[in-house]
Amino acid sequence: MKIKLFSYNQLDTFVHRLSGFTKLICFLLLTTTVMLTYDIRVIMFVLVISFYMNNVAKITFKQIKPMLIYVAIFLITNFILTFTFAPMQGVEIYGTKNVIFTIFGPYVVTQEQLLYQTTKLFKYLSVIPLGIIFFLTTNPSEFASSLNKMGLSYKVCTVLSLTLRYFPDVQRDYNSISLSQQARGLDMSRKEKLFTRLKNIISILIPLIFSTLDRIELISNAMDLRGYGKSKTRTWYSYKPLNKNDYITMFISAIIFVASLLVSKYINNGIYWNPFI
């Protein structure tokens, strides 16, 4: 079975054509934007953009399904726990109390709490597609080459791109080792106690580490034989110089970032948007 999770997927779309460097900068700008605000309008704006970009990058639901399941579980748990432990958080933040209905005792559903929790939910939701875009549309070699052009040592960049590239391989090794250990009776399911499961994972990791070390020896020999490290610099076959689209994309992200800061400072007078006063 081909495991494509978290591995670069080669397509020709606007997003794929952008330089890895651009995507990193935009990712950082937009996630910081979302982190620094509790204004649902701003967050919704970023959310729409990131979902739209996922669409542009032709990322299919099937590709990211396993990951989305984990995210959904996390978000739902988070949503319930927030309400269980701090049902009045919204009221404290916004300073008003508009009750919708009462469940029992302290558990009162208020408009404020609903807004607060929805905002939080959307914060996570808007960041995740950005991360997915970065992982699935960035060619590790091209990303490494642009970091190198920015002044990072080429050895660091090469190691980085090799690590990203070997990720699917190691994952494949892990799967086959895990299956063969399960065939001997190792139980990896939730039926086992946590401690036993941890111990069991170790018996998969040991062979994994050894087979990965073998891989490293082989690849480093192969690289030496082809002249790696011969001179102080190297060129990159897959380097893409930044073009107009890269600059425009980075510029737009920067505007969103600055605009969000301005909204917080001059319109909301803080990180929260308060429609209740």
Added chain:
Amino acid sequence: MKKPVIEFKNFSFKYHSQADYTLHDINLKIYKGEKILIIGPSGSGKSTLGNCINGLIPNSYTGDIKGDLIIVDKNTKNSSIFDISKEVGTVLQDSDGQFVGLSVGEDIAFALENDNVLQEEMKKRVFTISKLVNMEELIENNPYELSGGQKQRVSLAGVMVEDASILLFDEPLANLDPKTGKVAIELIDDIHKEDTTIIIIEHRLEDVLHKDIDRIVLVDNGRIIIDDVPEVVLSTDLLIQYGIREPLYVSACRYADIDIKSSMHPENIEKFNMENNESKLHDWFSKHNVRLKPNENETLLKIENLSFSYDGVRKILEDVNVDIKKGEMLALVGKNGAGKSTLAKLIVGFEKPDSGDIILNGESLLDLTIKETAEHVGIVLQNPNQMISKNLIFDEIAYGLRIRNIDEEEIEKRVSNVMEVCGLSPFKKWPISALSYGQKKRVTIASILVLNPKILILDEPTAGQDYKHYSEIMEFLKTLNEKGQTIILITHDMHLMLEYTYRAVVLSDGKKIADKPSYEVLSDDEIIDKANLKRTSLYDLAVKSKIDEPLHFIESFINYERSNINEN
């Protein structure tokens, strides 16, 4: 007189990590434009010899050097691996492991990147080279998604792009099926031009000899045993003596008491001239004409109308039916992607079929968990390093029992028993790291056998092994089989099929296309082509010497060889 491009002069080498010298007093001259085969069993020093030529010794593997090695007028003592890599391009054994780039083009370009060639120039040169190996249309593809043969073309292009005048191939056939291996040998022959020197390190002699070789250098124990033209080397008995398998047609002639002379050109079946010895072969055949007996026991495992697909669209297996008899040793063959590994995964319960059934002793295995299935069917992976997780042999074998909370006394008894069967008793207290590859393989087999599975499945048990280790592993499996163990071997080793498994099941594109005796499979051109196999040269020999029943001839040869091994 031509000048040598590579010259070893009284050259010896000792790894720092080892007490003894690996190479002793090597004197070898290789001339410009020659095509050389360096052959020898595992541990003979042939790979070390290769590593000296490409500069990994002493650059990556340090050690003591005595004597001189001169490559293109430069003494390697005074040159770095980078100087050497300009002259010598190396294609390593495992092409999967040596890809640096994410696309074919990027991988080919790696040497140029390190040489600071500008991007535009680089793209041009990569394109030119990729055309030479017929890969220009796949230049954007991920090297991992290519077939074995294409992968090797990419590795080769990545080396050729540097314009090295010497090309070194380290076991180029190790991971290839017979047909792809044949194409690889033809490709090497195609790129062999006047001024390129080619050195092939291999132990699969018959496969390399598919195209002409100038000289064979036989190495054992770090010394050169013989260095001569192929017809002379093949006319001696040195190959057998040093554990190299001769071409099968040569073995057959020797059994028939035909004296192999260099004038007969034994290096290639097409050139082979029997020099009126055909009658001897006919005599031998009439004396040893035996039919092998199929296994007629009751059915142990029944695979019924099995279909499977990962994505619901493309069928990996389609309506496969196989009956496996009790005590049988069966080969499951087919090219990469034909569905053999998937079938094995279904039998051991790693995957569940879309339709059909797997019935063991009348009961379906489909409702069992992986753990429960393991008590009926065990699988041994190709790479023992992927299975071993303990330091001591005993603990490793006992592992499956300990998980099942069986009491220590019983464990002790069962493990000792299995170690006895697998010939591991002398190593009881040894750490696994001290074992050889073949011994590790036995440990992994033992660790599955200890669970008493009724069927043992082995994935490519002999891949990459030389004749000695191959025989060791296979003879061990044969003794297990003779004690009643049912064994399924997933393989594309034709010798293995011929010699050890009476019956072969051939898969192609998920369908069963043949289920008959191995020697018949290996003589059937249509099946051979679909399964990426090669016709056995025994068949050609039989036809060449006008034997009427080539299939029976092959059958008799196998029988004769088996009883011979048993006598020794």
